[in-house]
Amino acid sequence: MLTRRHLLQKSAISGITLLAFENCLASQLIPAAPEGLGHSFEFLTPYDRGILSKLTPVILAEALPKSTEESGQAIKEVIVGWDNAVSGLPTLTQKEIRKLFSVLDSNFIFSLTPRLLTGVPEAWNDPSEIEDFLYSWYISDPESLITGNELRIGYMGLVELTMAVWYGNPRSWDFCGYAGPPDLL
C-alpha cells in the first residue's frame, strides 16, 4: 500500500530525475552563448548568455546596428554590460534575477511550472516566438491569480536592464540622436 511517506519519497525522486532530464534537455535547446569579448563573467551563466543573445535583438529591434557584424558585436556588448550591471546590484536583487533566469533557462515541458503559464519559448531560435513570449509578459495581468505580478515584473526587469545597458553604450547614441556629454575643454 502506498503511504503518504512513499508518495513524498517517490515525488521527490521523480522531481530530481525530471530536473536532471530537464537540464540535459535544456542544454540542447538553449542557444550557445556568444563569446564574451574576453570578459570574465561573474553572474551570467552560458545558458543566460545564450538566451540574452536571442532576447536582445527582439527587445532592441531597430535600435541595433543594421549590419550583422556590428549587431553581433553590439549584442555581445549588451551581454557583457548585463553582467557588469547585475554584479553591482544588491545581493537580494541578484537573487531575484537568478530566479528570473531559472525560469527562462529551464525547459518547462516536464517542469512543475507548466510552460503554458509562463509562455517561455521551447527553443530560442524563432524571433517571432520570442516576441510573442515577451509580449505576453508585457501585457500580463499584474493581478493574475496564478502568476501574480511575476511575469509583468520579469518583463520590466529584462527590458529595463537591456535598455540601460544599450543606451548607456556610446554605440547606441547615433541612433537616438545623442551627441554625448559636452566637451568641457
Place this chain on the structure above:
Amino acid sequence: MNNLNEIIHDFVAEGFQRGWKHIDASQIAADQTLEADVVIAGSGAGGGNAAEILAQAGLNVIIVEEGPLQTSRDFHMKEDEAYSKLYQESASRYTKDRGIKIFQGRMVGGGTGINWTTSFRTPASTLNFWTKEMGVKGFSEDEMRPWFEWVEKRYNIRSWIVAPNANNNALEKGCAKQGISWGKIRRNVMGCLNLGYCGTGCPVNAKQSTLVTTIPGALKGGATLISKARAETFELKNDKIEVMTCRSMTPLGNAPAKHSINIKARHYVLAAGGIGSPAILMRSENKILNPYGLVGKRTFLHPVNVSGAIMPYPVNGEYGAPQTSYSNHYIETRLDNKKSGFSLECPPLQPMLVATNLEGHGKVHAEIMRQRPFLQVLIALQRDGFHPESIGGSVYLKTDGTPGLDYKVSGYVWKGIRDAFLVMAEIQFAAGAKAVSPVHRDATLYYSLNKVKKAIETLPMEILKARLFSAHVMGGCSMGEDTTKSVVNSKGRHHEVENLSVFDGSVFPTSIAANPMESIFATTAKFATELAKNLVS
C-alpha cells in the same frame, strides 16, 4: 580657458590630499572603534548640513556615509557610470509591489550630489498644515523665514536667469497658452555652465551640494568622514544609546563586507533619509526607539507620473539646466484637498534615463528613441499626505536587513494622477506637440488632444500599468509635540531617547508639496543649531 580650469579645479579632492580626515571603510584591514561628540549617519541635505554646524560649534563630528566619496574629477557625465555608483540600488530601487521606482542618491553628498538643483522654500500651506493638524511647533512661516534665508545664502540658492532649454520652455509656453500659472525655479548653483548633467554628478563643482559646501566646512572644522560604511544599529543601555554599529561595504559598494566600525558618541544623529533612517531604528529592535510603532510609517513619495510628447522641433532635453520651470497651479487650486494636487516640472532627457523609463520594447520603443531629440517630457508630482486617505507607505526590513518601502497609492492620489495625465497632454499640445503619449502600459502615441483625452479617461490607474516614479522620500520619523503620534519632537530630538536626533526628510509629517531639498536644509539647520547650543553648553 583659464577660467574654465579654475572652475573645474577639484578643491574637494585637494582638501583630502591636504589632510581632511577620511576613512574609506571598504579598504580597512581590521574592525575599528571610534569616539566622537556627535556621529551622523548620512551625508546628504540633512547630514552634511548638520555636520558643518556641529563641527563649527567646536564639536568633534564623525559622518558615516554608505556610498562612495567621489569628487568632480570622477563625474564624467556618463549615465552608466553615475547610476550604478551614485544611486541607491543602481537607480533601480522600487517599492515592494514594484509600483514606484525610487531615485535616491547614495554618495558623499547624498541626494544633493545627484539631484537637479531645484530649490523651493517649504510652502506656507504645508507649514500651516503641520502647525494646525500635526502638532508641530516652531514651524510657522515667520519662524522659518530666517532659516530659509540662511540656507539660501549658504547654498547660493538664487533665481536662474539663463534662458530655459526647449524642454522647460515648452512647459512655460504650454502653461501660458492654457492660462495656467507657472514660474521659474531657483537653483543652488554657482558658476553653472548650463550643461544639463546635474543627475550624473556636477563635473564643474557648480552645484552647491553638501559635497562641495558643508561637508568641506565640517572637515575643515576637524570632522571625520567615513565613506562606504553602512550604519546598522544602535545599542542602548538604560534608555540611552551607547554605540552605533556600522559595517564596511565592499569596494563596489553593493554588499556589506566583513569589518565592523563601532562609534561611541555623546549624541547620535540619523540623517540617512526617509528609508534609511527608519531602517536603522527598526534594525536596532529596541522598544524604546519605537514605542508606538510609528517608525517607518507615513512615508511619502510625491508619486510622479510622466507624459512624453513629440515636438515638431528638436528639444534636446539632455542639454541645459534640467529643471528650471514649474507650475504649481494644481497645487494652489487644490489646497482644500477635495482633489489631489500636483506640481508640474521637467526631467533631463539623457538617453539611458529616457530608454529605461519608457514603456514597451521592440519597434515601438525604438521608434520613440529614434525621435528622442524631439522628445519633450513633463512630470507631475502628487502632493501626498494631506488627505485622510493618503497615508503614505511603510518601511520594512528585507531578509538581509536592508530596507524596502511598501507604498500603496490611494484611490484619492490615483485620481490626481489621471488628472495630471490629462493636464500634461493639454499643456504639451498647447506648446505645439505633434503627438503625446502618457507613460502607461496600455497607451500609445496619440496625434490629437481629443484622442489622448479619450484614452486617458479609460486607462486603468493601476500600478505596473501607469508607470510611477519618485525622487523624494519624506516622512517615516515624523516630528510633533504629541509623543504618542510622532517619533521626534519639533527640534528633531527623539521623544524617548535623550541622545538621539533625526535630521533629515524623514521628520516631515506630510510630503512637502515641492522638491524637498531646501526644506531639509532649513529644518536641519534649525535643529542642528539648537543641538550644538545644547551640547556645547
